[in-house]
Amino acid sequence: xxxxxxxxxxxxxxxxxxxxxxxxxxxxxxxxxxxxxxxxxxxxxxxxxxxxxxxxxxxxxxxxxxxxxxxxxxxxxxxxxxxxxxxxxxxxxxxxxxxxxxxxxxxxxxxxxxxxxxxxxxxxxxxxxxxxxxxxxxxxxxxxxxxxxxxxxxxxxxxxxxxxxxxxxxxxxxx
Numbered sequence: 594x595x596x597x598x599x600x601x602x603x604x605x606x607x608x609x610x611x612x613x614x615x616x617x618x619x620x621x622x623x624x625x626x627x628x629x630x631x632x633x634x635x636x637x638x639x640x641x642x643x644x645x646x647x648x649x650x651x652x653x654x655x656x657x658x659x660x661x662x663x664x665x666x667x668x669x670x671x672x673x674x675x676x677x678x679x680x681x682x683x684x685x686x687x688x689x690x691x692x693x694x695x696x697x698x699x700x701x702x703x704x705x706x707x708x709x710x711x712x713x714x715x716x717x718x719x720x721x722x723x724x725x726x727x728x729x730x731x732x733x734x735x736x737x738x739x740x741x742x743x744x745x746x747x748x749x750x751x752x753x754x755x756x757x758x759x760x761x762x763x764x765x766x767x768x
Contacts, residue, residue: 595749599632603739614713618723621714646698658766659683663736666728672716678709
């Protein structure tokens with residue numbers, strides 16, 4: 594099964610991001626509001642044994658709640674329209690600890706640089722003038738910073754237009 598570890602949106606950040614997402618111009622395919630999150634580690638295909646080892650590794654850790662502080666809009670990779678998050682020390686530390694637990698379970702991860710963000714939608718075409726202007730203008734309202742409260746393990750179910758996510762496990766964060 595295809596899985597990843599990430600942070601669900603804290604309540605104080607969820608509503609402002611949903612209002613912002615509603616303003617994203619077409620032809621962006623919006624992420625389902627229930628599926629907005631910040632990915633820490635994408636594991637890809639994993640079997641139940643690897644998931645059990647990852648679960649044991651994560652349960653043994655004492656993980657602190659990082660601050661999620663939005664810093665702007667952008668387009669990443671193959672067309673992910675996103676809200677970038679500041680690379681706060683606590684968030685970077687959490688991501689490193691989670692990746693270490695995954696590697697400890699025998700899962701090989703690429704050594705890509707972590708770029709914290711929340712994907713609002715996806716686009717298969719070039720960024721048009723409306724979307725470019727939207728991104729350049731930035732959020733119309735100040736987006737609050739908020740502490741994450743939980744780390745989640747999600748399963749990704751491929752779909753025609755977008756994947757759907759199923760929560761498999763939740764790990765409370767301290768603080």
